[in-house]
Amino acid sequence: MLLFFTLGLLVHFVFFASIFDIYFTSPLVHGMTPQFTPLPPPARRLVLFVADGLRADSLYELDENGNSRAPFIRSIIMHEGSWGISHTRVPTESRPGHVAMIAGFYEDVSAVAKGWKENPVEFDSLFNESKYTWSWGSPDILPMFAKGASGDHVYTYSYDAEREDFGADDATKLDTWVFDKVKDFFHAARNNQSLFSKVNEEKVVFFLHLLGLDTNGHAHRPSSREYKDNIKIVDDRVKEIVSMFQHFYGNDGKTAFIFTSDHGMTDWGSHGAGHPSETLTPLVTWGAGIKYPQKVSADIAPLMASLIGVPFPLNSVGILPVEYLNNTDLFKAESMFTNAVQILEQFKVKMTQKKEATLPFLFTPFKLLSDSKQVDILRKARLYIKQGKFDEAVSLCTELIHLALKGLSYYHTYDRFFLGISVAIGFVGWTSYVSLLIIKSHSNLTRSISKEVKVVIQDLVASLLTxxxxxxxxxxxxxxxxxxxxxxxxxxxxxxxxxxxxxxxxxxxxxxxxxxxxxxxxxxxxxxxxxxxxxxxxxxxxxxxxxxxxxxxxxxxxxxxxxxxxxxxxxxxxxxxxxxxxxxxxxxxxxxxxxxxxxxxxxxxxxxxxxxxxxxxxxxxxxxxxxxxxxxxxxxxxxxxxxxxxxxxxxxxxxxxxxxxxxxxxxxxxxxxxxxxxxxxxxxxxxxxxxxxxxxxxxxxxxxxxxxxxxxxxxxxxxxxxxxxxxxxxxxxxxxxxxxxxxxxxxxxxxxxxxxxxxxxxxxxxxxxxxxxxxxxxxxxxxxxxxxxxxxxxxxxxxxxxxxxxxxxxxxxxxxxxxxxxxxxxxxxxxxxxxxxxxxxx
Known part of the structure; x- marks a missing residue:
């Protein structure tokens, strides 16, 4: 009996682990060459505000008196920048939301079983590609981007985790802490020559993670006075920070601003699923390189990379929203070409890895994007750019991106059918064994293991006929x-x-x-x-x-x-x-x-x-x-x-x-x-x-x-x-x-x-x-x-x-x-x- 239970536990542990090996392996690949646009970018620095847990309707709608809860953001929408409702891809959680924005790919599902607080898988990000990044906010979000960064150029400033208290009297302190620390940072930069020199470099990112709205939403729900008052506080302090940046850099017009959210929130104060209240978030961009008032949608990571001229994050699968860019058609076409090559690099590495791990006669390549087709599309796109046919080049690069993404999915799930059938056969075999053992132990079927198979089958049939x-x-x-x-x-x-x-x-x-x-x-x-x-x-x-x-x-x-x-x-x-x-x-x-x-x-x-x-x-x-x-x-x-x-x-x-x-x-x-x-x-x-x-x-x-x-x-x-x-x-x-x-x-x-x-x-x-x-x-x-x-x-x-x-x-x-x-x-x-x-x- 002990042997049976031991064997049974072993078999079921294998079945248990099988789904993680079949369905939840990392789709990320490594070894790609960084790709960037060989033209001067419009911005020297980027400021990213992420209001964690902010719903789009809560920001955009007017209050009971017909006034905006965020008058500064609304003035940006009306007069200065591009805006819209960003459809955050599920899962609508803080970690995958920030990974999608800053690294450009959807949450690595293998990370679901590995934790939230740190980065369990290696991936490239905008912060890593930047010259310097300074970030302030939650200790649950910031470390995962600093841990995977190469070198010493991503700096994080977090409050103690004990501040994230759903029973606290005022969760807006999580946001005011961030704004105050940013002001202190720039005040210190004026008196520190080394720091002053760094913040005046190009390809610099400032990231403000604002957790107060998420905490108030969980504790009091989005319809509460606490949540709505928090929006007003964030709006006031964003206005203050924007003014400080303009004053510090002498209104040089080289700062790009993005205000958005990682996810929304349900009426009962939760998130994680695909309800519109969770997936619809605000997106407002203004400053250097951004077109004047218009309503569009965007993949944020490639947009931010293009604005400050850093390579696209290596694992990014986002498509550059060229309609956001206030730049020349040449810049847009070159940026789109770079985007296509960057995603194609992932496809080629993924194909090579799968080909090396598969027997030659069993390997079936992705037919929609052969080597010859890759070369042909890239050659035509480069020719269109040279001829000034920029719209045709952008369209062709977009087609190549979509084919490469399909190919990535194809190779990622390449072995799934074979592995699934193997596990199914294992289920059937174990079930048959257990059923036979039960019948032998609790019926007239003989317990002697020396019987011939024919006799055993006869006894089994006779037992069933009872x-x-x-x-x-x-x-x-x-x-x-x-x-x-x-x-x-x-x-x-x-x-x-x-x-x-x-x-x-x-x-x-x-x-x-x-x-x-x-x-x-x-x-x-x-x-x-x-x-x-x-x-x-x-x-x-x-x-x-x-x-x-x-x-x-x-x-x-x-x-x-x-x-x-x-x-x-x-x-x-x-x-x-x-x-x-x-x-x-x-x-x-x-x-x-x-x-x-x-x-x-x-x-x-x-x-x-x-x-x-x-x-x-x-x-x-x-x-x-x-x-x-x-x-x-x-x-x-x-x-x-x-x-x-x-x-x-x-x-x-x-x-x-x-x-x-x-x-x-x-x-x-x-x-x-x-x-x-x-x-x-x-x-x-x-x-x-x-x-x-x-x-x-x-x-x-x-x-x-x-x-x-x-x-x-x-x-x-x-x-x-x-x-x-x-x-x-x-x-x-x-x-x-x-x-x-x-x-x-x-x-x-x-x-x-x-x-x-x-x-x-x-x-x-x-x-x-x-x-x-x-x-x-x-x-x-x-x-x-x-x-x-x-x-x-x-x-x-x-x-x-x-x-x-x-x-x-x-x-x-x-x-x-x-x-x-x-x-x-x-x-x-x-x-x-x-x-x-x-x-x-x-």
């Missing part, structure tokens, strides 16, 4: 349909509702109704009650503490019921059990108080109270220990686990989801009763009451028996309840699906990994409750289905959804053994407060 064929086929069809319902539930949560409604009628289709009417009615009631949760909204809901408090009160009532039942029984360990439940009641009361007081404190902008934070972490730490102090009697231990985990769950709740574990656990308790009745009905003699069964590895309920059709139904029920535990109140497809307010009892300072871990534990708590009640099951059929649904394109919500669906299913398989071990620890082990063990029956 089931009535019509029943077997019927169960198989129902299970197949059920698996597809489970797959659909990953995308449409209401499918869980449909499944639970069908489950509600299960007792009435069997003899359970006649044997246990009360239990059957309870099963129907709680199935229908649980079916309500998948219909509730996942995102965009407002916090409702009254529901959290109601859940806490129900937990207290359950605790009182358990204590009352304990007092009625006489046992030498009654004092110890009462003490455990009193501790759990105290923990619940403290959780309710912390949730309420933290919410009020944040509303008053007084931050997270230190004592509340300490109590929250203490409750979380104790929630896995306190149940071990209770009796290992099945009912007592399961209730104890529920009460302890509910204290933590309350701290992580903001609304209706606080009630979910209670309803789910009630249904799980009833399911245990129902399965006990089914076992007795099928002839398995087992008459112990659930109030006297002890969790033990050697309990009599675990016994060898032959497979029956009910085992298929039990396995499906378990899988369905596990999926319901994950998706009943939300999903873990993307951080976009969560309200950061869920973790405010534990921390408010931005920490993506800590916040993500807490949110993940919130999702896992219902799963642990299910695991504590039942045995593990296998998930390979659903895993194979989701393997072919993995995406490496689109928003982080799209990519995250496809990854998380596969990862959830595979993780259930991989970690089911470990989680089952945790469940067994919680249910079978007992810690003693005092005295020697005598009897655990209560």
């Amino acid at each position: 089931f009535p064929l019509s029943h077997f086929v019927g169960h198989l069809l129902i299970c197949t349909l059920g698996i597809e319902v489970l797959v659909l539930s990953f995308f449409y949560r209401y499918m869980l509702t449909a499944g639970l409604v069908i489950f509600a009628g299960w007792p009435f289709l069997t003899q359970l109704w006649t044997r246990a009417k009360v239990t059957s009615l309870s099963w129907t009631f709680f199935s229908l009650l649980l079916a309500v949760f998948p219909l509730m909204p996942v995102v965009g809901r407002k916090p409702d503490l009254s529901l959290v408090m109601s859940a806490g009160l129900l937990v207290l009532l359950l605790s009182l019921f358990v204590i009352t039942s304990l007092i009625k029984r006489k046992n030498s360990f009654i004092k110890e059990e009462l003490l455990v439940h009193l501790l759990q009641m105290l923990s619940t009361v403290l959780s309710m108080y912390v949730v309420y007081s933290t919410h009020n404190s944040l509303l008053k902008k007084q931050g997270l109270p230190l004592m509340n934070q300490v109590v929250s972490w203490a409750i979380l730490a104790s929630s896995l220990v306190v149940p071990l102090l209770s009796s290992p009697v099945l009912f007592q231990r399961l209730v104890s686990i529920l009460l302890s985990l509910m204290s933590t769950y309350l701290l992580l709740s903001t609304g209706y989801e606080a009630l979910f574990p209670l309803v789910l656990s009630c249904l799980m308790f009833i399911w245990i009763h129902m399965e006990q009745e089914t076992l007795q009905q099928s002839g398995v003699c087992y008459k112990q009451k659930l109030t006297s069964i002890q969790f033990s590895y050697n309990t009599d309920i675990i016994q060898f028996r032959h497979l029956c059709l009910d085992d298929i139904r039990r396995a499906f029920f378990l899988v369905f309840f596990l999926v319901t535990a994950f998706f009943g109140t939300g999903n873990i497809a993307s951080i976009n699906s969560f309200d950061l307010a869920s973790v405010y009892c534990f921390l408010t300072v931005f920490s993506p990994f800590m916040m993500g871990s807490l949110m993940m534990w919130k999702i896992l708590i219902p799963f642990v409750l299910v695991m504590c009640a039942f045995e593990a099951s296998h998930f390979v059929f659903i895993s194979q289905h989701f393997f072919f649904l993995v995406k490496d394109y689109g928003s982080w919500l799209d990519i995250g959804t496809s990854i998380s669906h596969y990862v959830i299913v595979m993780s259930m398989t991989i970690f089911l053994v470990f989680l089952n071990g945790l469940a067994q620890l919680l249910t079978t082990k007992k810690l003693r407060l005092y005295g020697k063990p005598k009897s655990h029956l209560i």
